[in-house]
Amino acid sequence: MPIDPICGMTVNEETELKTEREGRTYYFCSKFCLEKFLEEEQEKKVKIREKEKHKVEIEKGMELKYDKIEKTSISISGMHCASCAITIENSLKKVKGVLDARVNFASEKAFIEFNPETTELSQLENAIEITGYKVIKEEKKKEILNLKIIGMDNLHCLGTVKGVLDNLDGIISKELFINEKAKIIYDPNKISITKIKNAIKSAGYTPVEEETLSIDREKEIREKEITSLKIKFIVSLILSIPLAYFAMGPHIGLPIPSFVLKNIALIQFILTTPIFIAGYEFFTKGTMAVIKSKSATMDTLVALGVGAAYLYSLYVSILMGAGSKKYGMENLYYEIAGILITFILLGKWLESIAKGRNSEAIKKLMGLKPRTAVVVRNNEEIEVPVEEVKIGDVVIVKPGEKIPVDGEVIEGYSSVDESMITGESIPVEKSSGSKVIGGTINKTGSFKFKALKIGKDTVLSQIIKLVEEAQGSKAPIQRLADKISAYFVPAVVLIAVFSFFIWILVGKSFVFSLTIAIAVLIIACPCALGLATPTAVMVGTGIGAKNGILIKSAESLQKVYKITTIIFDKTGTLTKGKPELTDAIPVNGMDKKEILKLASIPEKKSEHPLAEAIVNEAKKEGIKIPEPSNFQAIPGMGVIAEYDNKKIVLGNRKLFDKFNIKIDFIEDSIRNLEHQGKTVMILGVDDKSVGLIGVADTLKNYSTETIKELKKKGKEVWMITGDNRRTGKAIGKKLGIELVLSEVLPQDKASEIKKLQAEGKKVAMVGDGINDAPALTQADLGIAIGSGTDIAIEAGDIVMIKDDLRDVLTAMDLSSYTMKKIKQNLFWAFFYNLLGIPIAAGILYPFFGILLNPIIAGAAMAFSSVFVVTNSLSMRRYEPKFSL
Numbered sequence: 001m002p003i004d005p006i007c008g009m010t011v012n013e014e015t016e017l018k019t020e021r022e023g024r025t026y027y028f029c030s031k032f033c034l035e036k037f038l039e040e041e042q043e044k045k046v047k048i049r050e051k052e053k054h055k056v057e058i059e060k061g062m063e064l065k066y067d068k069i070e071k072t073s074i075s076i077s078g079m080h081c082a083s084c085a086i087t088i089e090n091s092l093k094k095v096k097g098v099l100d101a102r103v104n105f106a107s108e109k110a111f112i113e114f115n116p117e118t119t120e121l122s123q124l125e126n127a128i129e130i131t132g133y134k135v136i137k138e139e140k141k142k143e144i145l146n147l148k149i150i151g152m153d154n155l156h157c158l159g160t161v162k163g164v165l166d167n168l169d170g171i172i173s174k175e176l177f178i179n180e181k182a183k184i185i186y187d188p189n190k191i192s193i194t195k196i197k198n199a200i201k202s203a204g205y206t207p208v209e210e211e212t213l214s215i216d217r218e219k220e221i222r223e224k225e226i227t228s229l230k231i232k233f234i235v236s237l238i239l240s241i242p243l244a245y246f247a248m249g250p251h252i253g254l255p256i257p258s259f260v261l262k263n264i265a266l267i268q269f270i271l272t273t274p275i276f277i278a279g280y281e282f283f284t285k286g287t288m289a290v291i292k293s294k295s296a297t298m299d300t301l302v303a304l305g306v307g308a309a310y311l312y313s314l315y316v317s318i319l320m321g322a323g324s325k326k327y328g329m330e331n332l333y334y335e336i337a338g339i340l341i342t343f344i345l346l347g348k349w350l351e352s353i354a355k356g357r358n359s360e361a362i363k364k365l366m367g368l369k370p371r372t373a374v375v376v377r378n379n380e381e382i383e384v385p386v387e388e389v390k391i392g393d394v395v396i397v398k399p400g401e402k403i404p405v406d407g408e409v410i411e412g413y414s415s416v417d418e419s420m421i422t423g424e425s426i427p428v429e430k431s432s433g434s435k436v437i438g439g440t441i442n443k444t445g446s447f448k449f450k451a452l453k454i455g456k457d458t459v460l461s462q463i464i465k466l467v468e469e470a471q472g473s474k475a476p477i478q479r480l481a482d483k484i485s486a487y488f489v490p491a492v493v494l495i496a497v498f499s500f501f502i503w504i505l506v507g508k509s510f511v512f513s514l515t516i517a518i519a520v521l522i523i524a525c526p527c528a529l530g531l532a533t534p535t536a537v538m539v540g541t542g543i544g545a546k547n548g549i550l551i552k553s554a555e556s557l558q559k560v561y562k563i564t565t566i567i568f569d570k571t572g573t574l575t576k577g578k579p580e581l582t583d584a585i586p587v588n589g590m591d592k593k594e595i596l597k598l599a600s601i602p603e604k605k606s607e608h609p610l611a612e613a614i615v616n617e618a619k620k621e622g623i624k625i626p627e628p629s630n631f632q633a634i635p636g637m638g639v640i641a642e643y644d645n646k647k648i649v650l651g652n653r654k655l656f657d658k659f660n661i662k663i664d665f666i667e668d669s670i671r672n673l674e675h676q677g678k679t680v681m682i683l684g685v686d687d688k689s690v691g692l693i694g695v696a697d698t699l700k701n702y703s704t705e706t707i708k709e710l711k712k713k714g715k716e717v718w719m720i721t722g723d724n725r726r727t728g729k730a731i732g733k734k735l736g737i738e739l740v741l742s743e744v745l746p747q748d749k750a751s752e753i754k755k756l757q758a759e760g761k762k763v764a765m766v767g768d769g770i771n772d773a774p775a776l777t778q779a780d781l782g783i784a785i786g787s788g789t790d791i792a793i794e795a796g797d798i799v800m801i802k803d804d805l806r807d808v809l810t811a812m813d814l815s816s817y818t819m820k821k822i823k824q825n826l827f828w829a830f831f832y833n834l835l836g837i838p839i840a841a842g843i844l845y846p847f848f849g850i851l852l853n854p855i856i857a858g859a860a861m862a863f864s865s866v867f868v869v870t871n872s873l874s875m876r877r878y879e880p881k882f883s884l
Contacts, residue, residue, distance in 0.1 A: 002027040018635065038773065069099065072121065074110045075136035076103070076128060077225055078281060083489050084133065084299070091127045095119060104534050132285040142172050145193055147182040150206040164203045168196065182207075193385050229349040232278040236342040240335075243271040247335035265317035268334035276310060279341040283307065300489060302344060304496075305521035305854065309337040312514060333515070336854045340522060369439060369460065373404035376448070393451045397442045405438040405451045406458045412447025416440050459801075484529065492837070496520040499841040518854045519840035529833070531865055532825030535872035540818035543878050548801040549811050556797035559781050560815030562762050566710060566808070567741075567753065569767035569775075570721035570728075571609075573785055574735060574805070575697035577768075579609050581617035582678055583694030587666055595691035597623050599683050602641035602648050605631040610679060611639075613695050634658075638681065649684035652724075656682055656689070663689050677730030679723060699734065706805040707736045713812070716761070720744050720752060720775075749775035766808060783808060810880045821875055825868045832864050 002011050002025075011017075011027040017034050018027045028034040079085060085103035092101035092112060097119030102111045112124055125135045152161055158176045165171050165184065170191030175183040184196060200207040246267060249256050260267055276283075279302075286299035313334045373386050376394040386404045389395065394410070397403055403416065415427035418440045427443050430436060436449050439460040455461065496517040503513040537554040544551045551557050571577050586595045600618040603611035604625050618625055628641035628648070637658065638651015649659060653670075656663050661684045663670070673680045673694045683691040710717050720741040721728045728742035741752050749765075753775055756763050765772070765779035776782030776796050784796025785803050800807040836852075844850040 069113055070116045071111070071113050072124070074112065074124060074128065076108050076110060077134045077136055078285060079103075079105055079108055079133060084285070087131050088128055088133060091131050092124060095123050095127050098124070105531060107534065107538060132287075142185050143188050145182075145184045145186060145196060147184065147197075147200075148208045149176075149182050149200060150208065152176065152182070152205055160203050161200060161205060164199050165196070168199055171196070188385075188387055192388055194388065226349065226352050229345060229352055233342065233345040233349050236275045236278050236338070236345055239271045239275050240339050240342045243268060243275075243335050243338050246271075247332065265313075265320050265332060268332055269314065269317055272310065272313075272334040272338040275338040275341050276306075279306075279345060282341070282344070300493075302340075302522065304493065305518045306337040306340050308514060309333040309340075309518055309854070312511075313337065333511075333518075336515075336518065340854060370402040370404040374398075375451075387455070389451050389454050391451055391454055394448055395451055396446070396448050397436075398446050399442060399444055401442050403436050403438055403440050403442060403449075406453035407436055407449040407451045409434045409436060409447050409449045412445060414445035414447050415443045417443055488529070488833075492521065495837060495841065503842065515851070515854060516840070516842050519852045520837060522854055523833075523836040523840045523852070523860060529826070529829040531868045531872075532829050533822050535869050536818055536821040536825060536875065539872050539875045540814060540821075543875065544811070544814055547807075547810060547814075547880055548804075549807050549814070550799040550801065551811070551814075552797050552799070556781065557815050557818055559762075559797070560764075560812050561819055563715065563764045563781055563812070565716040565718065565756055565761040566764045566766065567718040567720055567756075567775075567779070568707075568737075569749075569765075569772050570719055570723070570731065571697060572768045573766055573772075574700060574703045574719065575731075576700055577609070577697065579613040579679070579695045579697045581613045581693065582696045583673060583692065584617075585669060585692040585694070586690065587669075587692070588688060588690050590690050593621060593623065595683060595693070596621060597625070598643075598648055598685060598690070599650055599681070599693050600625045601628045601643045602631060602639040602650050604628060605641065606633060606639055608633075610681065610695050614681075614693060646685055647687070650681050650693070652681065656684060659684070659687065661687050661689060665689075666692060671726065674724065674726040675730050677727055677734055679727055700803075700805060702804065702806050704735055706808060709809050711736070718756075720749055750778040753778045766805075783811070806880075813881060814878065817875065817878060821872055825871055828871075829864065829868060832860070836860065 018025055085105040088103045089101050092098055097115040099113040128135050165174050170187045172185045197207045246260055282299045282302040286303035313332045370386050372383050373389050374381055374383050374396045389405050409430050409432055413431045416430050417427050438458040499520055500513045500517040503516055540557055541551050568574050584592050584595045586592055596618050599614050603614045626643055628643050631641040633639050637655035640649050669692055670680050678694040678696045681693040707717055717737050718739040719732050719737045723742055725742040728740045732740040753763050762780045764781040765775045766783045767776055768785035782796040783798045785800055798811055840852045
């Protein structure tokens with residue numbers, strides 16, 4: 001007898017609960033063990049893929065334990081362009097133990113995979129900082145607890161409470177005031193609010209919680225950075241106005257005081273130097289990139305361009321101060337250096353504001369997290385921080401309150417607004433047995449529910465994690481842009497140097513040639529190129545999350561619009577997955593009720609969905625179902641049992657062939673039911689066919705509309721099912737699907753997808769069950785129905801939370817829309833540089849006398865980045881076309 005590989009129990013070989021893996025058959029005693037086995041197999045596949053992905057590390061001489069791989073993200077401040085991101089990536093990849101490093105310029109985060117046995121977080125942070133950028137280090141996790149401590153109204157009481165708090169591990173700092181107020185900063189990983197309150201109570205005082213504030217370190221630093229750029233720009237602008245007036249005024253006839261004209265070099269130096277100090281980071285980072293990473297960035301170009309103008313002007317100023325008559329104010333280029341930095345600071349300020357809006361989807365999701373929950377403990381209702389809710393707690397939710405964690409309703413009735421999670425505006429009715437999601441809002445009634453998922457395991461936390469990872473990933477099209485950026489900056493430096501010497505050789509002055517070189521360096525900064533893809537990806541994935549579509553990576557987003565063929569699993573995807581009995585046809589003189597009763601007897605012991613449909617119908621008819629004996633399930637055929645000394649057989653043609661029971665005389669009736677798309681089971685008693693049972697699964701809402709729209713878009717649509725060909729074809733006809741793969745066993749679904757891929761088709765698989773997980777992984781794009789199993793959701797590249805098939809259309813439309821925006825951004829970024837560099841190099845000067853002033857070049861460069869980010873942000877107006 002075979003052994004269940006999960007629980008170790010002996011199993012009957014005739015059970016239908018079995019599966020094949022690599023030529024070996026495994027048997028299971030229960031559906032739970034089968035699902036657990038399939039889940040573990042899927043996890044093994046994921047680990048194998050991870051090993052393949054990181055084989056390159058062997059070349060570094062590293063012996064990695066792949067089950068020890070960790071992922072982390074580090075927030076970075078001070079990046080100015082895609083080249084900055086590449087510089088940091090290269091530095092991180094040199095750290096021993098780092099398997100992969102991706103730096104997202106738009107979100108200003110590094111996403112790193114590393115071996116914790118050989119690499120420490122401090123090494124990763126150091127690798128970033130040596131390139132000249134700042135790491136936003138997570139502060140020791142802490143929260144603020146504001147209390148009113150009743151009775152603490154004198155110095156003695158203050159000392160008593162202080163002594164109690166000093167003895168608690170996890171209290172970071174505290175401020176106690178004689179007006180009974182207390183501000184306590186604590187580490188929630190070490191101590192709970194309840195424990196702090198109880199300690200104060202034990203000293204004889206009554207603590208009342210006023211408010212709890214989370215300390216958002218990253219948000220605080222981002223806001224400081226925006227404020228800093230704003231101040232630097234305003235200071236630079238104030239100084240640039242007189243600088244521009246004094247430098248250009250004499251050329252256009254504006255009055256200039258004689259004192260200023262006499263000391264023009266000194267005055268311009270005094271006005272320009274503070275602007276240089278405001279933009280010092282361009283010089284420090286540009287220099288560090290070259291020294292530490294042997295690479296040039298946008299900061300390097302700015303440092304070279306404005307640095308050359310400033311140093312040359314300083315040189316001329318010294319000669320003028322020494323009395324040289326060879327140079328005059330026309331040789332000073334302070335205004336170019338000062339005004340350039342002012343424009344670049346303006347661009348960085350506007351860009352940082354716009355980039356902050358990119359992450360609004362994440363901020364809104366984070367804002368959905370409730371802070372407290374009311375739980376029942378020791379028959380009392382108490383309010384606790386949501387972090388203190390435990391699995392199994394009974395939680396009470398009143399009208400208008402947020403549901404704190406995921407769970408199942410055990411008492412009460414209400415409607416819940418789930419729009420912030422699913423995008424569906426209509427409230428969902430909830431009663432006993434209904435699932436509820438943390439972060440959603442209770443509308444009308446009150447109810448109690450049992451907490452099933454807490455902390456990082458809640459749906460909301462998982463969504464936040466998926467969206468963050470997607471926004472940090474790189475689309476293939478972005479990798480191309482990154483490669484171009486890596487070579488672009490050195491190429492621009494060469495073009496600037498080449499242009500300088502060409503104009504010198506043709507007889508132009510040093511100042512003229514230097515102006516050309518500065519203009520080339522400034523206009524060619526690749527900021528827009530680096531922002532083109534990540535900003536659009538961030539907004540696109542955010543829109544998806546808002547509408548209940550979780551796109552797991554930028555690569556998935558790019559793959560969607562390339563799909564040519566879509567395969568839908570039938571049960572649970574195109575159909576509701578809850579079969580209903582439609583026909584009970586007696587033959588040989590039996591009546592309908594007797595047929596239903598006899599069919600229900602063996603099915604009473606079966607866990608098959610078809611069995612459930614028959615038993616449910618018998619109960620509706622008020623039929624009392626007797627207990628069978630000698631029950632036996634024959635996989636792929638049906639069931640047999642004994643009752644009242646009768647042998648009952650219920651199943652398909654194969655089962656009746658096995659027992660040599662004639663069905664020729666009812667073959668026409670069987671075919672007729674199958675042509676209607678129904679699954680037919682034949683009932684036999686004591687070697688005679690006595691009836692037919694017809695069962696049908698109802699189609700999901702919008703399934704036919706979705707198929708029709710996909711065909712209209714030119715997609716090839718298939719349905720895959722385990723039903724026989726006739727039934728499969730009939731259901732396909734109802735849906736408008738001509739291409740049907742029938743009689744496909746669960747383990748063969750992935751093989752069928754391989755066949756289509758071998759024909760050169762880009763295949764998407766839409767499914768929801770455990771059996772669909774291998775197929776979802778095999779497909780070029782796996783789309784998991786959110787109401788399906790966790791393993792299917794894990795295997796999918798896209799997860800549709802709402803269980804609405806129209807979201808397949810929305811995902812495709814959103815992908816196309818995002819790719820359109822990315823291409824627009826890349827076009828303008830490339831077009832801008834391809835057009836701007838030759839003009840800056842002076843190509844138009846011999847023909848039209850047109851020369852690009854470096855100040856105009858700086859303004860154009862600054863606003864090109866703002867244009868790209870703004871174009872991406874315009875996506876936020878997107879509305880799904882295929883839902884209510």
